[in-house]
Amino acid sequence: MSEEVCDKCGSAMVVKNGRNGKFLACSGYPKCKNTKTLNQETKYSEVPCPECGGKLLWRQSRRGAFWGCEHYPKCKFISKFEPSDKKCEIEGCGGALAPRTYRNKEVYECVKCKDRTPREESGE
Ligand SMILES: [Zn+2]
Ligand SMILES: [Zn+2]
Ligand SMILES: [Zn+2]
Structure with a gap:
């Protein structure tokens, strides 16, 4: 109760x-x-902030919900999708890759450069 x-x-x-x-x-x-x-209760991501290593919080705003860093406004990391511990392989980027669905395909989207790579299904 x-x-x-x-x-x-x-x-x-x-x-x-x-x-x-x-x-x-x-x-x-x-x-x-x-x-x-x-x-x-604040919802925290299992993955730390890719920018500073702080905690990521699920935030609600009038413009929608997003993952934001606990050190905001010092750290301005924001992502609509929860990032994973995988990193973008594009040279000079190194942004975190967030798993998401794009046009009915499972992809990883870089939170920095928005590059999308197909996600390999493990198992199955
Ligand atoms: Zn009721
Ligand atoms: Zn941060
Ligand atoms: Zn990238």
């Missing part, structure tokens, strides 16, 4: 574990399917 109250039906909200971390769900489930995000 949490302190939060469902704003749809007034029941108490309970903390649940989901795929993207903890969230609040209405205890009136399945009658009420209201859920809330736990805003006290």
Whole structure:
């Protein structure tokens, strides 16, 4: 149980574990399917900031959500996609590669130069 109250039906909200971390769900489930995000908890990336090694935080802004560095505004690293520990192989770039889907293909996109390379599927 949490302190939060469902704003749809007034029941108490309970903390649940989901795929993207903890969230609040209405205890009136399945009658009420209201859920809330736990805003006290910051989502951190498993990969450190490619620019300074700090932590990457999932931030929400009016223009959308993105990965930003904890040392902002000192470090201005920003990426819409969570970077991996792989580095861009283009000379002089060395930016972090972020796995993403582009035109229905699995690719790595460099957060710096936006170069895309196909992702090799492991296994299968
Ligand atoms: Zn409810
Ligand atoms: Zn940084
Ligand atoms: Zn690059």
